[in-house]
Amino acid sequence: MKLTKTLLRTTDSYIQRLARGGIETVEDLLLFFPRDIENTADVLDSFAYVNIREKNTIKVTLINVIQERTRFQKNLTKFLISDKNGMSSECVFFRTPFFKQPIKPGDTIIVHGKPKYEYGKLSFPQPDIELFDEKRQAYLPIYTEIQGINTKWFREKIPLLFEYLKYIPEILPEEIQEVRKHRPRTTNIRALHAPETLETYELAKHELAYEELFELQYKALQRKKIIQEASIGHVKWIPLDADFVRDALEKLPFPLTSHQKITLFEILKDMEKDICMQRLLQGDVGTGKTIVAFLSLIHWIQGTGWQVAYMAPTTILATQVAKKLAQFLEPYGISSALLFWSLKAKEKKEIKSALQSGELSVVVGTHALISEDTHFRHLSYVIIDEQHRFGVEQREKLTEYVSRVSSSEFQVLSLANNGEDIAGTENSKLKTQNYSHRIVPHVLMMTATPIPRTLSMALYGNQDISIIREYPANRKPITTKIVTPNHAHEAYAWIESQIQLWHQVYWISPLVEGSEKIDAVSVHETAEKLGMLFPERTIGILHWRMSADEKDTIMKDFIAGHYDILSSTSVVEVGVDNPNATVVCIENAERFGLSQLHQFRGRVGRGEAQSYCYLLSDNANADRLRALEKTNDGFEISEIDMQLRGPGEVYGVRQSGVPDLKLASIMDLEKIYEIRKDIEQYLGK
Numbered sequence: 001m002k003l004t005k006t007l008l009r010t011t012d013s014y015i016q017r018l019a020r021g022g023i024e025t026v027e028d029l030l031l032f033f034p035r036d037i038e039n040t041a042d043v044l045d046s047f048a049y050v051n052i053r054e055k056n057t058i059k060v061t062l063i064n065v066i067q068e069r070t071r072f073q074k075n076l077t078k079f080l081i082s083d084k085n086g087m088s089s090e091c092v093f094f095r096t097p098f099f100k101q102p103i104k105p106g107d108t109i110i111v112h113g114k115p116k117y118e119y120g121k122l123s124f125p126q127p128d129i130e131l132f133d134e135k136r137q138a139y140l141p142i143y144t145e146i147q148g149i150n151t152k153w154f155r156e157k158i159p160l161l162f163e164y165l166k167y168i169p170e171i172l173p174e175e176i177q178e179v180r181k182h183r184p185r186t187t188n189i190r191a192l193h194a195p196e197t198l199e200t201y202e203l204a205k206h207e208l209a210y211e212e213l214f215e216l217q218y219k220a221l222q223r224k225k226i227i228q229e230a231s232i233g234h235v236k237w238i239p240l241d242a243d244f245v246r247d248a249l250e251k252l253p254f255p256l257t258s259h260q261k262i263t264l265f266e267i268l269k270d271m272e273k274d275i276c277m278q279r280l281l282q283g284d285v286g287t288g289k290t291i292v293a294f295l296s297l298i299h300w301i302q303g304t305g306w307q308v309a310y311m312a313p314t315t316i317l318a319t320q321v322a323k324k325l326a327q328f329l330e331p332y333g334i335s336s337a338l339l340f341w342s343l344k345a346k347e348k349k350e351i352k353s354a355l356q357s358g359e360l361s362v363v364v365g366t367h368a369l370i371s372e373d374t375h376f377r378h379l380s381y382v383i384i385d386e387q388h389r390f391g392v393e394q395r396e397k398l399t400e401y402v403s404r405v406s407s408s409e410f411q412v413l414s415l416a417n418n419g420e421d422i423a424g425t426e427n428s429k430l431k432t433q434n435y436s437h438r439i440v441p442h443v444l445m446m447t448a449t450p451i452p453r454t455l456s457m458a459l460y461g462n463q464d465i466s467i468i469r470e471y472p473a474n475r476k477p478i479t480t481k482i483v484t485p486n487h488a489h490e491a492y493a494w495i496e497s498q499i500q501l502w503h504q505v506y507w508i509s510p511l512v513e514g515s516e517k518i519d520a521v522s523v524h525e526t527a528e529k530l531g532m533l534f535p536e537r538t539i540g541i542l543h544w545r546m547s548a549d550e551k552d553t554i555m556k557d558f559i560a561g562h563y564d565i566l567s568s569t570s571v572v573e574v575g576v577d578n579p580n581a582t583v584v585c586i587e588n589a590e591r592f593g594l595s596q597l598h599q600f601r602g603r604v605g606r607g608e609a610q611s612y613c614y615l616l617s618d619n620a621n622a623d624r625l626r627a628l629e630k631t632n633d634g635f636e637i638s639e640i641d642m643q644l645r646g647p648g649e650v651y652g653v654r655q656s657g658v659p660d661l662k663l664a665s666i667m668d669l670e671k672i673y674e675i676r677k678d679i680e681q682y683l684g685k
Contacts, residue, residue, distance in 0.1 A: 001026045001164065008157045014149065021146035026164045032154070033192050033208075033662050034141030037201055040112050041138035045084045047122055050115055057112045058083065059132055062105050067096075079129070081111065089115075089122045091129065100156075101131050108132040128152075139195040158193050165189060171211045176678055182207045209664035213675050216661075220461030221679050224278060227462070231276035231440040236380045238303035240268045248295055251331070259470035260288050266466050267296045267444060277442035280387070280460045283468035284634035285448050285602030286475055290321065292468070293383050293444060294328050301334055301361055306380040306439075310364045311398055313386050315340045315548065316555045320577050321385065322364040329362065339365035339374070342549060370397040378403045380441050387445035395445070403439040449599065450634035452642055455666055461676070469635060477632045478605045480613040482589070482625050491614050492533055495583055498612075499537060503582040504558065505565045506603050510591045512543045512569055520588045527567040537564040544571045570596065572603055579607030589615035594627055594641035598634050642667065 002025055005015055023029050040057040050056050060081040068076040079091040091111060103109060113127025130136065143154040165186040172182060182188075188204035195201035245268070249256060256264070263281060270277035283289040297308050310325070312318040322338035329336055337351045337360055348368075354360035358377030368374065382399050445463065456465050483491045495505055507530060511522040521529075523543045530539050540563035542554045551571065558566045559578045566572070570592075584604050589597060597615065604611035615625050627640050664671070 001167070003029060008160060010157065014153070017147035017149055021149070023146065026161050027168060029158060030161055030165060030168065030189055030193075031662070032143070032146075032158075033189075034143050034154075036142045037195060037198075038112075038140040038142055039138070039198065040110070040140060041198075043110065043138075047083050047087045047089055048085075050122065052115050052117050052122075055112060055114045057110060060089075060109060060111055062103060062107050062109050063088070064105050081109070089124065091124045091127050093126060097129065099129065099131075103129065103131060110136065137194060137196075139198060139201060141193055141195070162190060162193075171215050173682060176214075176682055180207075180210070180678075182210070185211065205663055208662075209668075210671065210675060212661050212664040213668070213672055214679065216664075217461045217672070217676055218679050221676070221683060224462040225683050227278065227440075228275040232274055234438050234440045235274060235276045235442065236304050236306060236439060237272055237274050238300070239272055240265075241299065241303060244299060244302060245295070248298065252291070254472065254474070256291070257288065257468070257470040257472060259283075259468040260292050263466040263468055264292050264295055266464075267292070268299060270464070271296075271300065271442055276440045277444065278463045279444050279466060280456070280463040281444060281446045281466045281468070282451060282456065283446070283448065284450050284471075285599070286605060287468040287471055289446050289448070289468060290324070290385075293385075293446060294325060296444065297325075297362065297381065297383065298329065298332060298334070300381050300442075302332065304380060305361070306378045307355070307358065307360070307376050307403075308362045308381040308383065309369055309376070309379055309398060309441075310362070310383045311369050311385065312364065312366060315342065315366055315552050316576060317385065318364055318366050325362065325364060334361050335359070336362035336364065339363055339368045341366065341368050342552075343368075367394065370394060376401065376403050378439055380439050382441045382443050384443070384445045387447055399441065399443045401441060403441075448602065449595065450638040452635070452639050452667070455642065467635075469633070474608075476605065476610050478601055478611045478613050480601065480615065480628045480632075482615045482617055482622055482629060484622075485618065488616065491585070491616075494612075495585070495614075496534060498583050499534070499564050501609075502580070503609065504561070504563070504578065504580050506572060506581055506584040506600070507565055507567045507587070508572065508584065508600055509567065509569060509587045512545055520591055523567050523569055526587055530565055530567060534565065539563060540566045542566055542568040542571055544569055570600070572600070576603055577606055578603070582607070582609050582611045583614070584612075585614045585616060587616050589617045589625060593645055594624065594637050595634075597625075597628055598637045601628070601632075602634075 003015055003018060003023070005012055007026070008014070018024070018029070023032055038055070042057060044050065044056060044058040047058070050058065060083055063080040063082055066078040066080065068078065070076055075095060077093040077096050079093075080088060081091060082088045091113075108131075110130050110132050111124055111127045112129075113124045115122055115124050117123075128140075141151070141155060143151045145151070168186055168189065170177070170185050172180070172185075176182075183203075185208070188208050191200045191204035192208070195204070245264075263283075267277070267279060267281075270279060281289055281292065293310070297310070300306075301308060310321060312321055318338060318340055322336065326336050335354075337354070339348065339351050343351075351360065351363065352374055355363055356375045356377055363369065379401050380403070382401070384395060384398070387395060481491075499505065507526055509523045509526045510520045513522045513524060523541055527539050527541050530537075540554050540558055542551060542558075546554070554566075555572075555576060557563060559576075559580075561580065581604050584600055586592065586597060586600055592600070601613040604613065613628070615628065617625060624644065627637060631637065666672075
């Protein structure tokens, strides 16, 4: 129901200002919760007890009302008041106050405000005043100001809408509401806007916060349950082959860390089940997520012979993965190919034909994997790298892909629901009617962006989560230093010495072009400066305004060693693997969040040489940046970053479909676990 001036007994101006603040309906305003409450329950009756450092609430008698004019000819209203002992004071208003009920001399009133004591006299500037009533509302809500609309206005207008509370739906299922002994949602909403006691206010906050986190996780867990149930009997599963895994690990030129082994075991155990795997693998840069994915991939193909798709967000990253994977698969005689948009038409046609016939076992690609003319014979395992770089719809096109195979091919290893097609056939790209079984693929998503566990559960509640936090023993921690203008010349000299050792440098700036409004350097300004600082060095420029082909060319040239220094924007944040780059310098480092700075830092340290990260800053935010000097642990940094900036700023949760939380905290791990357990029990019945 739309808000109107009649409903709120106000003017069109206020309705328009509310709309600009995002409040357009009755429900919007009722769900605009106060940020705090003001406690006026402790009522004094004597000026002797007044504390001039804070707001006080005092019961007094109104003696007289005086109208005066200041020397600047402005109206001044004074209320002369006295306490129970006859001591006097005054309330001063710089404009004539308005009261819902008429107040006259002789009335007992409540004065609430911060007093002032000067020239031997106590006074209350601009206090709140009301007639004394034994049943008065002692706890007053405090609202965030919106478009110049203050707390007093919201206090008066929101209660006018209480009759419409009955139209606001419940969020919790009745069963959980009864088990938790929660009050109706409408009761809690009213208690926030008009609390009778401090206890009822806190209880309302607690129960509504529970509902927010419940709503956040319920949809994700419900979706997980639907997908899993729909996959029963339509997913290929194989037992974990311990001998094969042992042999594969022995062939590796390096030992896996314990975290890598645990994660690999979790993935392979998922593939033993008759429901499709939905797992998110988190791991900091350099912790070895890719080799875990490769091992699970080879185990799968050896056990099934069916197809695997590996999707990466950029051509550069896809090319790097395809090259490593081909080397990994060669001893096993497994075919693989790389598919992306700029391939020649003949090559694309051959690869797509081999995918459709089932001749090709593994394909690595970009968005080309989800084009309308890309079909698989029997896609049964999907790996998505840097999954947050893809939109939800893009991920779903591949993860919900349905292949069709004959009964003999399927070789059902579990009950097939008597052949019933639970989810239907609308997602199938292959319209051939000769296949009686559909295949739902297992899905492994990976991200190198460390996400705090609470936020992971909220954003990716429909997936099981594996985390690799342990670095390989031979990996050297990246040395990180804050560099102020006074010490920049020392850093430049060190960088030159690194280039002389045939190493390369990333130099990151926040802007593509200079701006008069933003005090920060651009890629082009940085390139010009670098040309003067390092006149004998070759410098490349990379930024997001370039076309995909231009960016790919620049990155290939940099990796090939054609540039000593790459002046770039944040476009290099994820996925670029250049073992020869040992230094990353970040201009205006204070303008970036800690998590993003950590991602920039991850561009180096990929080879055997010691690597360095220089945070170039004017020292304005040095205290915040020192967290990067102290630790290379991305998860620890992500926790600090989220506390400093909030999840919306750090991870763009609005873009991920997570609503703003008004009362709950995304960092309340205990409550998130508790609610998740409640939902799983409820859905399991």
